[in-house]
Amino acid sequence: MAKHGKRYQEAAKLVDKNASYEPAQAVELVKQAAKAKFDETVEAAIRLGVDPKKQDQNVRGVVVLPHGTGKTKRVLVFAKGDKAKEAEAAGADYVGDTDLIQKIQQGWFEFDVCVATPDMMAEVGKLGRLLGGKGLMPNPKSGTVTFEVGKAVQEIKAGKIEFRLDKAGIVHAPIGKVSFDAEKLVENLQTLIDALNRAKPAAAKGVYMKNVVISSTMGPGVRVRI
Secondary structure (H helix, E strand, O other): OOOOOHHHHHHHOOOOOOOOEOHHHHHHHHHHHOOOOOOOEEEEEEEEOOOOOOHHHOOEEEEEOOOOOOOOOOEEEEOOHHHHHHHHHHOOOEEEOHHHHHHHHOOOOOOOEEEEOHHHHHHHHHHHHHHHOOOOOOOHHHOOEOOOHHHHHHHHHHOEEEEEEOOOOEEEEEEEEOOOOHHHHHHHHHHHHHHHHHOOOOOOOOOOEEEEEEEEOOOOOEEEOO
């Protein structure tokens, strides 16, 4: 097991591992414990009472955080004609069709999110292995396959994130930066929790939201009372 450095160990002293804190208090502790020289991302790790091996208990969705994540995502849109113009007007970083597909096939990946109009998916499907392996494949469930490309781009730029259950039954999602005001981080966390509650599978039994832990990139985890 890897040993933590002195900076982490000092930060960990601020947190009682056996305690759960109110959201506002937990956020303040995370901010205090963030000792890195860069603006650390604050992430939430939420353990759900579902079986990730069962398809009918899968949890996946999207949510627009009211205060964004602190990171401006580079958005690529596969579209033609008026839809391409709509994407450009909405602030998409890259817009195109076969030209972008060829560029990606040659190894170019200078973007964070892909959006595509439905009529482009037959062509975009050729990139399935390349985009899928990086979690970049457009998907109707995440709102990235749509004719409303302008709205999709605006939401992504505003702080839209995708969440999904991992193999351990945990959802990991960013809720902002350490430099955010505590109130904004609390609101982003609450918005994420509300979205997870709305995404609760009908097949889920017992306690759905088991525990919530928030932490900065280099800091210790802080349990949140929910």
